[in-house]
Amino acid sequence: MSTVRREGRQSVVFEDPPVILGSAAIGGPFEGQGPLADSFDQVAEDELLGASSFERAECLFLERAVELALKKAHLTAQQIQHFLAGDLLDQMVTSNFAARRLGIPYWGIYGACSTSALGLQLGAMLVAGELAEYVVSATASHHLAAERQYRFPVELGVQRNPTAQWTATGGSAFVLGRGKNGVRLTAATVGVVQDLGLKDPNNMGAAMAPAAADTLSHHFEDLGTKPADYDLILTGDLGRVGHPLAREILKEHHLDLGEHFDDCGIMLYRPQQDVHAGGSGTACSGMVAASWLQHRLQSGELRRVLFVATGALHSPTTYQQGESIPCVAQAIVLEAAQEAKR
Amino acid sequence: MSTVRREGRQSVVFEDPPVILGSAAIGGPFEGQGPLADSFDQVAEDELLGASSFERAECLFLERAVELALKKAHLTAQQIQHFLAGDLLDQMVTSNFAARRLGIPYWGIYGACSTSALGLQLGAMLVAGELAEYVVSATASHHLAAERQYRFPVELGVQRNPTAQWTATGGSAFVLGRGKNGVRLTAATVGVVQDLGLKDPNNMGAAMAPAAADTLSHHFEDLGTKPADYDLILTGDLGRVGHPLAREILKEHHLDLGEHFDDCGIMLYRPQQDVHAGGSGTACSGMVAASWLQHRLQSGELRRVLFVATGALHSPTTYQQGESIPCVAQAIVLEAAQEAKR
Numbered sequence: 132m133s134t135v136r137r138e139g140r141q142s143v144v145f146e147d148p149p150v151i152l153g154s155a156a157i158g159g160p161f162e163g164q165g166p167l168a169d170s171f172d173q174v175a176e177d178e179l180l181g182a183s184s185f186e187r188a189e190c191l192f193l194e195r196a197v198e199l200a201l202k203k204a205h206l207t208a209q210q211i212q213h214f215l216a217g218d219l220l221d222q223m224v225t226s227n228f229a230a231r232r233l234g235i236p237y238w239g240i241y242g243a244c245s246t247s248a249l250g251l252q253l254g255a256m257l258v259a260g261e262l263a264e265y266v267v268s269a270t271a272s273h274h275l276a277a278e279r280q281y282r283f284p285v286e287l288g289v290q291r292n293p294t295a296q297w298t299a300t301g302g303s304a305f306v307l308g309r310g311k312n313g314v315r316l317t318a319a320t321v322g323v324v325q326d327l328g329l330k331d332p333n334n335m336g337a338a339m340a341p342a343a344a345d346t347l348s349h350h351f352e353d354l355g356t357k358p359a360d361y362d363l364i365l366t367g368d369l370g371r372v373g374h375p376l377a378r379e380i381l382k383e384h385h386l387d388l389g390e391h392f393d394d395c396g397i398m399l400y401r402p403q404q405d406v407h408a409g410g411s412g413t414a415c416s417g418m419v420a421a422s423w424l425q426h427r428l429q430s431g432e433l434r435r436v437l438f439v440a441t442g443a444l445h446s447p448t449t450y451q452q453g454e455s456i457p458c459v460a461q462a463i464v465l466e467a468a469q470e471a472k473r
Numbered sequence: 474m475s476t477v478r479r480e481g482r483q484s485v486v487f488e489d490p491p492v493i494l495g496s497a498a499i500g501g502p503f504e505g506q507g508p509l510a511d512s513f514d515q516v517a518e519d520e521l522l523g524a525s526s527f528e529r530a531e532c533l534f535l536e537r538a539v540e541l542a543l544k545k546a547h548l549t550a551q552q553i554q555h556f557l558a559g560d561l562l563d564q565m566v567t568s569n570f571a572a573r574r575l576g577i578p579y580w581g582i583y584g585a586c587s588t589s590a591l592g593l594q595l596g597a598m599l600v601a602g603e604l605a606e607y608v609v610s611a612t613a614s615h616h617l618a619a620e621r622q623y624r625f626p627v628e629l630g631v632q633r634n635p636t637a638q639w640t641a642t643g644g645s646a647f648v649l650g651r652g653k654n655g656v657r658l659t660a661a662t663v664g665v666v667q668d669l670g671l672k673d674p675n676n677m678g679a680a681m682a683p684a685a686a687d688t689l690s691h692h693f694e695d696l697g698t699k700p701a702d703y704d705l706i707l708t709g710d711l712g713r714v715g716h717p718l719a720r721e722i723l724k725e726h727h728l729d730l731g732e733h734f735d736d737c738g739i740m741l742y743r744p745q746q747d748v749h750a751g752g753s754g755t756a757c758s759g760m761v762a763a764s765w766l767q768h769r770l771q772s773g774e775l776r777r778v779l780f781v782a783t784g785a786l787h788s789p790t791t792y793q794q795g796e797s798i799p800c801v802a803q804a805i806v807l808e809a810a811q812e813a814k815r
Contacts, residue, residue, distance in 0.1 A: 133475075133603035140554055141578045143604055184794055212482055213663065220788065221563040223583045227666065227786035231799040236483045236663035238591055239786075241565045241581030249580055253595075260602020261475035262485055280790075321555065321578035324569065444569035444581075446562065448622075452526055457573040 135259050139353030141346075142320040148466070149258035150313030152265070152306045153204030155196045156422035159274065159300025165400045170422040171301075172199050178275055178300060185276035186220060192302030192414070193218070193229040193271035196421070200267065200304035211235045211306070212263040215253055217246035218413050219272050219298070220280060226269075235267060244339075244368055245322070245442030246270045247303060247417035248461035254307040255316040255463070269304035272412030281332070281447055292333035296370045297406035299399060303417030313468050314428040317435075320350040320462040324444065328455045332445065336373025336396070336408055338456040339441040343369060344380035346439055346460035351386065358388050362433045365424065366460075367416025367440045368396030370409030395419035395440075416440040424465070431471030438463050477601050481695030483688075484662040490808070491600035492655030494607070494648045495546030497538045498764035501616065501642025507742045512764040513643075514541050520617055520642060527618035528562060534644030534756070535560070535571040535613035538763070542609065542646035553577045553648070554605040557595055559588035560755050561614050561640070562622060568611075577609060585784030586681075586710055587664070588612045589645060589759035590803035593780075596649040597658040597805070611646035614754030623674070623789055634675035638712045639748035641741060645759030655810050656770040659777075662692040662804040666786065670797045674787060678715025678738070678750055680798040681783040685711060686722035688781055688802035693728065700730050703779045707766065708802075709758025710738030711783055712751030737761035737782075758782040766807070773813030780805050 134147035155172045163174030182188040214235035216226035223239045230237035242249040250268030257263040275285055277298035283289040325345050329338040343366050351357055369377055374394040381388055395416040396409035420438055427433040445456040476489035497514045505516030524530040556577035558568035565581045572579035584591040592610030599605040617627055619640035625631040667687050671680040685708050711719055716736040723730055737758040738751035762780055769775040787798040
């Protein structure tokens, strides 16, 4: 008998929940000046980590996060059956090159900035379905690699739009498996792509807000829960523009997200860090979930969190061709470790 | 009790196998001049399908393949729980935009030209693990979109290298689920990335051959099978350079692949079509598997096939930065429908 219960079309409930055996987050130097720096496992001293390019450095952030998470889980790469990873670079080379180094059977996954939650969903399903004993899921992004790929090399000094978000530099990784200890993955809601016709890549928060709202409302409907059933609903990364918009959209659906509604893109940087609308990038929600959030779930300070990572699924090519920006949001419920103190 | 048996680190056996409820392949006009054209569901009359760009056309190939496969499976998009899709364009926009149109809960998957088998592996696991009732897995590629992204716009008329492969134009889709009829997915072997240091993107067959050999040898070891246990071992897409190399590498491991060893990249075009080393692209192996191979498994002409799609996981950026080409191969065993005549 399966220990997985399907609810509605988009959701599954894990009745014998997989757990997070280890997680790690490594921030870039600028992220190390942010309010969550103390919860990171490491903060890089420079943007390059000794590599010859920003793209190679992004790969190092990913590899190091995986190695740290494995160490915390007391496992080696050889014991892992699936490496699930994704990033923002063309053809996902960060993940591909990390997979080459790690030597773990590999599937690339793509959901732009929603990839962190996608990896947790898929990893939890593989463990719950007894398809794997141990899975590693990881993401990374690099501000300087993303800027020159998506927009302009930062050396040009092009002025940023006030609604623009700041691609985070860093890496995050989770090791999933079975165990009595560890934060539990108890349910997942897979997102349907939403597109309300917004075309401005300098305002991705507004483009992504409807996707977050859609996945959230389906999650509550499928599971028969309401916002108050969660200690925290954490989107990532809608930023300062998209986050209030998601709240507004859900209000129209008679869902009040209340006080315990936050966003990884808002949390990652201090207001005076001048990132405009907040953080973004595959690493942004991954880093917050793998560090700050893990600590609070491990301690029992938070008991039940709905983590909803959002992604803008466009490319520079589709933007230049005049297309709008399809977006998706992937949700996963994280519950405090059983041994956690109340 | 799970109906999935893990074998070794890389393989799973589906003891109650998911089946292919419907599949479809749509070829471009050039692919329609190839030897497999009769087995395609549709051949496009032109490269654009009425779209304003090659990139938009690629998306139409994907959407139409999915719609046809759903029709054959007597299912609607609304009945599907997971849409798994991948392609070669930056940020996987073909798949993302198709997901927007189809409205099925979506995960992007990336394995370059191995994506077709990755989708079958993951889809089979989701069905076998009771995580989904119905899954659609799909891929597409477009010669004219890929050339201008990876190499040069074809309008430039740059001469192609004799070892270069030809990115196929087309789309392919599979609908997976439970059923007594239909080709069965009985085992999967997930690939580990291999990289022997080759750096020439105009000779990807040679770069991918070691990955194919590695996944094949692990498959035989994990399952305790030998090449002669399969009516056909079908790689995709090593082409005329990579395919004999994979045979050579396996010979060194005392594995003789015998006569029943073929390659989607070699099969897709006629020698006089001047594609040099053969076909490639996410659609290449997908189209062959969704049409020619399906027909032979449905009729019982082939009983048990090991399908091993190969992917080169580089990008134009990594090539320009002097990196070598990491490659992966994903394997899945397809067995004749139970009702198939011998």
